[in-house]
Amino acid sequence: MERWEKLERKTAPAIAEDIQGPLSGIRVLLNGSVVAAPFAATMLSDFGAEVIALERPKVGGDTARAQKPQITEGEKHISGSWMQNARNKLSFTLETNFNKVPESKEIFLSLIKECDVWIENMVWIEKLGITDEMLMEVNPRLIICHVSGFGTPKFGGEERYLNRACYDPLAQAESGWCLLQGFPDKPPYYAQQYIGDYLSGLFAVNGILMALRVVEKTGKGQIIDSTLCESYMRVMDDNYTLWSQAGIQKQRQGIKQATYQPAGIFPTKDGKYINLGAYGKGAYEKVMKGFGFDLEKYSYEAAGGSEEALQSDLGKELDQKFADYFMEHDSKEAIDILIDNRIGAAVIKNCEDVMNEEHWKDRGDWVTYEDQTLGKEVTAFGFAPKMSETPGKVWRGAPRLGQDTEAVMKKLLGYSQEEIDAFKGRGIID
The missing domain is CATH 3.40.50.10540 (Crotonobetainyl-coa:carnitine coa-transferase; domain 1)
Known part of the structure; x- marks a missing residue:
């Protein structure tokens, strides 16, 4: 034995x-x-x-x-x-x-x-x-x-x-x-x-x-x-079903979304970056109001809600307005407005930032x-x-x-x- x-x-x-x-x-x-x-x-x-x-x-x-x-x-x-x-x-x-x-x-x-x-x-x-x-x-x-x-x-x-x-x-x-x-x-x-x-x-x-x-x-x-x-x-989400059912192969798109805005990574006045994704009409309108942009001129349908809208002159003009806004404000000013309006956004942080954040400490x-x-x-x-x-x-x-x-x-x-x-x-x- x-x-x-x-x-x-x-x-x-x-x-x-x-x-x-x-x-x-x-x-x-x-x-x-x-x-x-x-x-x-x-x-x-x-x-x-x-x-x-x-x-x-x-x-x-x-x-x-x-x-x-x-x-x-x-x-x-x-x-x-x-x-x-x-x-x-x-x-x-x-x-x-x-x-x-x-x-x-x-x-x-x-x-x-x-x-x-x-x-x-x-x-x-x-x-x-x-x-x-x-x-x-x-x-x-x-x-x-x-x-x-x-x-x-x-x-x-x-x-x-x-x-x-x-x-x-x-x-x-x-x-x-x-x-x-x-x-x-x-x-x-x-x-x-x-x-x-x-x-x-x-x-x-x-x-x-x-x-x-x-x-x-x-x-x-x-x-x-x-x-x-x-x-x-x-964890590839819909990639395989899109391909198998419709022959759609997703591709890399960098830091911008192709079908809605504002979305992507924006540099701020203080040298940091904000990652923002305002998906859908409701979120779009909250961002526009929070930043004080003309919602009548830059409507969701005309400037923010589709690939065609983003590629239009109005859509490109609005994208530049977002970029300018962030470069004119520091990250805390911008993120406070976004959080207060319940928009999905975050400052891109380093280890020191994360470890000093009171939320995670608590x-x-x-x-x-x-x-x-x-x-x-x-x-x-x-x-x-x-x-x-x-x-x-x-x-x-x-x-x-x-x-x-x-x-x-x-x-x-x-x-x-x-x-x-x-x-x-x-x-x-x-």
């Missing part, structure tokens, strides 16, 4: 016993790096799940630790991304090439026996000697969540596609999202800040929560396949906790969504590499100190 077969399930949380939240009692094992899969795990850990992040010690752990730019404290350094996204996790070091290190496989399967969810974005798991079928045999209640660029074979697809390397801008290109970004007279652009990684992480969380509900009802686990490309495709969006690598207090974004009875909570900052290896080995898997020391001596754990 294998060691994992003798294990009795230990109630979560077993390592950090003060973890609370709506997902308290759920244990998650993460084999992932950089953004998508780790973010999914963070969303679960922020709301009470006990998350064990498995990191390879010989390569320095999750590559997100080394992402630039780095925050430094003396000789210690760590990425801001790690500080934000790795909080509330346990760091467990293990060499995961099970074909070369059989003992690693035994430890890994023991972890699988103790977990409710396994999240991975390694893609090449079978090369390490891992299969979904093997894990389901160890733990029939297990929820397996694969996060990738193009998908896994179980759900179909061409092998050549499934084996392709992928990162966020490539997914934007493949999904059609990229074609819509930028200006019509310039090459397509792509959105910054790993939007697809975060989207696919959120879709993964959604699938996991639904699968947990099924486990409660049936006792049976299942496999989830969340991809960067399909996450973009799912909602408790900024939290402080101690980063475990630097040993210093950091400020980061808190929790979304907000929950009245079981809010998110930071019980610990992002962990040092291997910070919890011994605790997991002893408390969860039942290994002795002698066995742990032997594994460390052979470089299997750190």
Whole structure:
């Protein structure tokens, strides 16, 4: 009988016993790096799940630790991304090439026996000697969540596609999202800040929560396949239906709307920018009255409500009036008028602006906790969504590499100190 077969399930949380939240009692094992899969795990850990992040010690752990730019404290350094996204996790070091290190496989399967969810974005798991079928045999209640660029074979697809390397801008290109970004007279652009990684992480969380509900009802686990490309495709609004039904292919239009005004990004007197979208006749008339423009001369039908109106001499004249107005007023003057008239508009802000905004402060969006690598207090974004009875909570900052290896080995898997020391001596754990 294998060691994992003798294990009795230990109630979560077993390592950090003060973890609370709506997902308290759920244990998650993460084999992932950089953004998508780790973010999914963070969303679960922020709301009470006990998350064990498995990191390879010989390569320095999750590559997100080394992402630039780095925050430094003396000789210690760590990425801001790690500080934000790795909080509330346990760091467990293990060499995961099970074909070369059989003992690693035994430890890994023991972890699988103790977990409710396994999240991975390694893609090449079978090369390490891992299969979904093997894990389901160890733990029939297990929820397996694969996060990738193009998908896994179980759900179909061409092998050549499934084996392709992928990162966020490539997914934007493949999904059609990229074609819509930028200006019509310039090459397509792509959105910054790993939007697809975060989207696919959120879709993964959604699938996991639904699968947990099924486990409660049936006792049976299942496999989830969340991809960067399909996450973009799912939020493409009407693009595919317009194409399939009418042959309409949307194109990038820059910062202006083609069919109504005022809409777009306008520079202001104080060097800032306002993003404004006054869609529909009611909104149009509110803006015109708020700015004191002649609504009789520049009627919605003649100057603001259609592509023809915008391209007319009157429409172009009105567009220039809007541009002049913003350049004659600072951003606060203009935004106050827009907000007072309930027009959808916002000043384009930098991080300092956002973090100093009293509205977000009052909602408790900024939290402080101690980063475990630097040993210093950091400020980061808190929790979304907000929950009245079981809010998110930071019980610990992002962990040092291997910070919890011994605790997991002893408390969860039942290994002795002698066995742990032997594994460390052979470089299997750190």
